[in-house]
Amino acid sequence: xxxxxxxxxxxxxxxxxxxTLRCSSQSGHNTVSWYQQALxxxxxxxxxxxxEEENGRxxxxxxxxxxxxxxxxxxxxxxxxxxxxxxxxxCASSLTREVTDTQYFGPGTRLTVL
Amino acid sequence: xxKVTQAQTEIxxxxxxxxxxxxxxxxxxxxxxxxxxxxxPSGELVFLIRRNSFDEQNEISGRYSWNxxxxxxxxxxxxxASQVVDSAVYFCALSEAAFNKIQGAQKLVFGxxxxxxxxx
Numbered sequence: 001x002x003x004x005x006x007x008x009x010x011x012x013x014x015x016x017x018x019x020t021l022r023c024s025s026q027s028g029h030n031t032v033s034w035y036q037q038a039l040x041x042x043x044x045x046x047x048x049x050x051x052e053e054e055n056g057r058x059x060x061x062x063x064x065x066x067x068x069x070x071x072x073x074x075x076x077x078x079x080x081x082x083x084x085x086x087x088x089x090x091c092a093s094s095l096t097r098e099v100t101d102t103q104y105f106g107p108g109t110r111l112t113v114l
Numbered sequence: 115x116x117k118v119t120q121a122q123t124e125i126x127x128x129x130x131x132x133x134x135x136x137x138x139x140x141x142x143x144x145x146x147x148x149x150x151x152x153x154x155p156s157g158e159l160v161f162l163i164r165r166n167s168f169d170e171q172n173e174i175s176g177r178y179s180w181n182x183x184x185x186x187x188x189x190x191x192x193x194x195a196s197q198v199v200d201s202a203v204y205f206c207a208l209s210e211a212a213f214n215k216i217q218g219a220q221k222l223v224f225g226x227x228x229x230x231x232x233x234x
Contacts, residue, residue, distance in 0.1 A: 002158070033220070042118075042205055042224030043159070056219020088157055092222075099147060099214035100166075103222060105159035 002026060004093050004106035012112045013081050021076045021109045025093030032074040033103055034066060037088040049074055050097040078111075086113045116141045118208050120225035127196055128233050135191045135228045137206030143167075145211035148182065148189045149222065153203040165189065196232045203227045 003026040013019050025032050031050045035043035045058035049068035063079040072093075078085055088110050092103035117140040127133050139148065150162040163173065165182050173180045177194045193200055207222040214220050 002161075031220075033222075035222075040226075042207075042226050043222070045221045045223070048219040048221070050218070056213070056217040056221060058221065090157075090159060092159075094220065097214070097218060097220055099145075099209055099211045099220050101220065102149070102161055102164050103220065104161060105151070107156060107158040110157070 002093075002104040002106065004091060004104055006089075006091050006106040006109050008109060009107070010110045010112075012114065014114050015081055015083060017081050018077065018079045019081060019111060021078075021089050021091075021111070023074045023076070023091030023093075023106060025072045025074065025091075026104055029093035029095050029104075030072050031094045031097045031101070032068055032072065033092045033094070034074070034076045035090040035092065036060070036085075037090055037108070038084075039087070043090055046076070048097065055097060081113045083113050086111060116143075116146075116208055116210055116213075116223045118206050118223055118225035120204075120206055120228050122228045123226070124229045124231070126231040126233060129198055130195050132192060132194050133196050133230065133232075135193075135204050135206075135230065137189045137191065137225060139187050139189065139206070139208045141187075141208060141210055143210040143212045147209045147211075149207040149209070150180065150189075150191050151205045151207065151224075153205060153227070155202075159205065162191075193230075198232050198234055201230060201232045203229045 094101040
């Protein structure tokens, strides 16, 4: 086990609603990354947080936003949910944001949008 | 632009057979890192290995081995004497130093994954 935890495990929402997903990083890690994995696809980078600030973003619209707290845990918020947002959302923590550090993933939150 | 291709969508073999998972990558960066992750049905991505672009030595860890060839932009993964517990989806991923330098973030770019089924 990586020590990275995510909650909730599963979530069902309807189109137009808002959702918040949570991630607790591995002890000692100050960097959290979020990925979206659609069914049958590889994970896609959403953004990364380092010391409470967003420091890199993939091709996702602004309705995807996040927060990182002083204890380095993190939230992913998605507004105005669309059907295509249905996916497994994975959080990963790393020691720092350096390219040399390995990202360790949590078990994910499976979001279904109806 | 960075890209990772895993051409094998699904592979099915009988237990104890050897199996190789292919990974081809594209990058214009000279410094980059390659990864393999395993995703069992539980969904969690399990880290297997990381290699940097300057180290082309092949690596062996138990029944697992990795062959990195810059000349063909490939980073293939072989499981020797496969076991049922090896059944999972395997992902190859790439991280570029340039993105890290410009954006200050580490972004993993994943392939589509290869679903490996080991039959008893």
